[in-house]
Amino acid sequence: MAQKFNITKLVLADRSKESGLYHFVATMSDNTQCRMIYTRNPDWKLIDVNRLLTVPCPICRKDYYCNCLARHTDELERQVADKQLIQEV
Ligand SMILES: [Zn+2]
Numbered sequence: 001m002a003q004k005f006n007i008t009k010l011v012l013a014d015r016s017k018e019s020g021l022y023h024f025v026a027t028m029s030d031n032t033q034c035r036m037i038y039t040r041n042p043d044w045k046l047i048d049v050n051r052l053l054t055v056p057c058p059i060c061r062k063d064y065y066c067n068c069l070a071r072h073t074d075e076l077e078r079q080v081a082d083k084q085l086i087q088e089v
Pocket of ligand 1: 057058059060061062066067068069
């Protein structure tokens with residue numbers, strides 16, 4: 001199966017001490033951007049993904065809100081782990 005996503009960059013955007021949530025902005029090779037919300041207790045766990053509306057969705061091509069990326073949280077989480085992107089933030 002062809003890879004749909006290729007996360008190239010991860011930036012820490014916000015960190016809430018109260019909730020323990022980390023907000024990252026991920027950028028992909030096709031310029032898709034999404035906000036990835038993680039917890040860490042103690043292992044990193046992706047709990048939500050929201051596409052930023054900067055470019056159309058790579059899956060459905062809509063330029064407004066859709067849920068496509070949320071259906072691929074497992075793959076996105078695996079990529080971040082495989083590429084050790086959080087460790088570089
Ligand atoms: Zn979509």
